[in-house]
Amino acid sequence: MKSPAHSLLMNNDMIIRFLMTLLLTTNLYINNYCSNTPSVSPQSEFSILPLPLNSPSLDGHLCFENTHHAANDFGNRYHFLPAAVLYPKSVRDISSIVKKVYEMGTTSALTIAARGHGHSLEGQAQASQGVVINMESLQEHKMFFHIGELPYVDVSGGELWINILQEGLKHGLAPKSWTDYLHLTVGGTLSNAGISGQAFRHGPQINNVYELEVVTGTGDIVTCTKKHNADLFYSVLGGLGQFGIITRAKIFIEQTPRRVKWIRLLYSDFSTFCKDQEHLISSENYFEYVEGFVIINRTGLLNNWRSTFSPQDPLQASQFHSEGKTLYCLEIAKYFNPEEIGTINQRIDGFLKELKYIRFTLFISDVSYVEFLDRVHVSEMKLREIGMWEVPHPWLNLLIPKSSINEFAQEVFGNILADTSNGPVLIYPVDKSRWDNETSMVTPQEDLFYLVAFLSSAVPHSTGSDGLEHILTQNRRILDFCDSARLGVKQYLPHYNTQEEWKAHFGTKWEIFKRRKYTYDPLALLSPGQKIFQKEITYV
Numbered sequence: 001m002k003s004p005a006h007s008l009l010m011n012n013d014m015i016i017r018f019l020m021t022l023l024l025t026t027n028l029y030i031n032n033y034c035s036n037t038p039s040v041s042p043q044s045e046f047s048i049l050p051l052p053l054n055s056p057s058l059d060g061h062l063c064f065e066n067t068h069h070a071a072n073d074f075g076n077r078y079h080f081l082p083a084a085v086l087y088p089k090s091v092r093d094i095s096s097i098v099k100k101v102y103e104m105g106t107t108s109a110l111t112i113a114a115r116g117h118g119h120s121l122e123g124q125a126q127a128s129q130g131v132v133i134n135m136e137s138l139q140e141h142k143m144f145f146h147i148g149e150l151p152y153v154d155v156s157g158g159e160l161w162i163n164i165l166q167e168g169l170k171h172g173l174a175p176k177s178w179t180d181y182l183h184l185t186v187g188g189t190l191s192n193a194g195i196s197g198q199a200f201r202h203g204p205q206i207n208n209v210y211e212l213e214v215v216t217g218t219g220d221i222v223t224c225t226k227k228h229n230a231d232l233f234y235s236v237l238g239g240l241g242q243f244g245i246i247t248r249a250k251i252f253i254e255q256t257p258r259r260v261k262w263i264r265l266l267y268s269d270f271s272t273f274c275k276d277q278e279h280l281i282s283s284e285n286y287f288e289y290v291e292g293f294v295i296i297n298r299t300g301l302l303n304n305w306r307s308t309f310s311p312q313d314p315l316q317a318s319q320f321h322s323e324g325k326t327l328y329c330l331e332i333a334k335y336f337n338p339e340e341i342g343t344i345n346q347r348i349d350g351f352l353k354e355l356k357y358i359r360f361t362l363f364i365s366d367v368s369y370v371e372f373l374d375r376v377h378v379s380e381m382k383l384r385e386i387g388m389w390e391v392p393h394p395w396l397n398l399l400i401p402k403s404s405i406n407e408f409a410q411e412v413f414g415n416i417l418a419d420t421s422n423g424p425v426l427i428y429p430v431d432k433s434r435w436d437n438e439t440s441m442v443t444p445q446e447d448l449f450y451l452v453a454f455l456s457s458a459v460p461h462s463t464g465s466d467g468l469e470h471i472l473t474q475n476r477r478i479l480d481f482c483d484s485a486r487l488g489v490k491q492y493l494p495h496y497n498t499q500e501e502w503k504a505h506f507g508t509k510w511e512i513f514k515r516r517k518y519t520y521d522p523l524a525l526l527s528p529g530q531k532i533f534q535k536e537i538t539y540v
C-alpha cells in the first residue's frame with residue numbers, strides 16, 4: 001500500500017521508467033504470464049521514444065501529467081500512479097493503444113487498466129506505471145433506446161448508470177436491474193456483476209445484457225452476444241476486466257413506473273427476518289425490490305429516518321429505542337403509477353399482513369422512481385458536506401450460502417461486530433437458479449445465497465473503533481471465521497494478493513478463467529490492479 005505522498009514523489013521517476021520501458025526493442029522472449037519470477041537479462045537493449053510520437057494518431061489524447069486522480073479510487077487505500085492516462089474519443093483510440101502495447105510484447109512492462117468511475121475499493125482500476133483508460137471520455141456514440149420486441153438501450157461502456165436512468169425517463173424506459181448507487185459506469189459494474197434489490201427477479205446486471213462490443217487484450221474490436229462469440233461475451237461479464245475492455249453494451253430495458261412505495265420494517269429475530277425475505281423473493285408478484293440491513297446498538301435510529309419515512313404508528317415509533325439492540329430491517333419497494341394508488345395500497349397491506357415484523361415498526365415513503373433509485377446519492381451529498389465521503393472505505397462484500405447464514409449471523413452479528421456505526425451492513429437473499437451460470441462471476445454452490453455487505457467508512461487518522469486498522473482487523477476476523485467454519489462463502493468485488501487465493505476463489509471455474517485469459521489477453525495486459533495474472537517481462 002502506498003500513500004498519496006509517496007506516489008507523488010515517485011511520479012517523475014515513473015515517467016522516466018515508462019518512457020524507457022515503452023519502447024524496449026528486440027531480442028526478447030516471452031515467459032508464460034502466470035509464472036512468478038520474471039527474468040531480466042543485463043544485456044537488455046532499448047530505445048526511448050515518447051508514446052505519442054510512436055503511436056497511431058488518436059481522436060482523443062494521452063496525458064502524461066496530472067495523472068494522480070487515476071491513482072486513487074473510492075477505497076482510498078491503494079495508490080498506484082500510472083505513466084499515462086488515455087482520454088479516448090473513439091473505440092479506435094482504445095484499440096490502437098491496446099494493439100500498440102500488445103505488439104511490444106514482453107519487451108515492455110506496460111499494462112492497461114480501463115477506469116470507469118474509479119469506484120473500486122482496492123486499486124482494481126489502477127495500473128502502476130501503465131496506461132489508464134478514462135472510459136467516461138468515450139462518447140463516440142449517442143445513447144440509443146431501441147424499442148421493439150426486446151427493447152434495449154445501446155450505451156458506451158463508460159456511461160454512468162445515472163445518465164441512462166435520466167435519459168431513459170424521457171422515453172419512459174430504463175434498465176431492469178440496478179446497483180444501489182448509480183454513479184458507476186456500465187463497464188465497471190458489468191465487470192463485477194451489478195447486484196441490488198432487483199436481482200432476485202431479474203438477476204444481476206450481467207444477466208441483462210443483450211450485446212457487448214469489446215476491445216480484447218490484442219486490440220481487436222469484437223462484438224459478442226450469447227450466440228455470436230459467446231465465449232467472449234460470457235468471459236467479459238463478471239470478468240473483472242481481465243478479457244477485454246467493454247466499449248459498448250446493449251442492455252435490456254423495461255417501462256418505468258412513476259412512483260415507488262419504499263418500505264422499512266424491523267425485526268428482532270434473525271430467522272424470522274430471513275424467512276420473510278426468502279418468502280418475498282420467491283413471490284415474483286409482490287415487490288420489485290427486496291433488501292435489508294443489520295442494525296446493532298444504534299441510537300436515535302428511527303429519528304434519522306423521519307426526513308424520508310413516515311411511521312405507520314407515530315406514537316409507538318417515537319417510544320421505540322434501538323440502542324443496545326440488534327435489529328434487522330427489511331427494505332422493500334413497490335413500483336406503481338399514481339392512477340393505481342388505491343389498489344396498490346390495498347395490495348401492499350395484503351402483502352405486509354403475511355410478514356412477521358415488529359408490528360408498529362412499519363415505515364413508508366412515497367417517492368419518485370428517480371428518488372428511489374438514486375437514493376445513495378443523497379447520502380453521498382450529506383457525507384461530502386461533512387468530509388466523510390473521500391475517506392478510506394475498507395468494504396467487505398460476501399456471498400453466503402443459505403445453509404450457512406444462521407451460523408454466520410450468530411458469530412458475526414452476535415460476537416464480532418459490536419455495533420454498526422461505521423457504516424451500513426446490508427443483507428439480502430438472491431436466488432441464482434434464474435441467473436446465467438456461464439459468466440465469469442463466482443457465486444457459492446447453493447442456488448439461494450445472501451449478499452452481506454459491510455460498507456464501512458474509516459475516520460482518517462483515528463486509532464479507535466472507527467479507524468482503518470480496527471475495521472480491517474474486524475474484516476479479517478470475519479473472513480477467518482468464514483474459512484475456519486467452512487461456510488462456503490465467496491467474496492463479491494473480490495480482492496486477493498496471490499494467484500493461489502484467486503484459484504481458491506474461482507474453484508472449479510479457475511481453469512476456464514485461465515483458458516479465457518490466454519485466449520483474449522495472452523500477454524496479461526488488462527486490469528493488472530486485480531492482481532490475478534501478472535505480465536511477464538523478459539529482457540535479453
Ligand code: FAD
Nearest residue numbers: 116117118119120125179180181185187188194195241246
Ligand atoms: P472501476 O472501479 O473504475 O472499475 C472496476 C473494474 O472494472 C476495474 O478492474 C476496471 O479495470 C474494470 N473496468 C472498468 N471499466 C471497464 C470497461 N469498460 N471494460 C472492462 N473493464 C472495465 N456494486 C454492486 O454490485 N451493487 C451495488 O449496489 C453497489 N453499490 C455501490 C455503492 C457505492 C457507493 C460504491 C462506491 C460501489 C458500489 N458497488 C456496487 C460496487 C461497484 O459495482 C464497483 O465498485 C464497480 O467496480 C464500480 O464501477 P466503476 O465504474 O467505478 O468501475
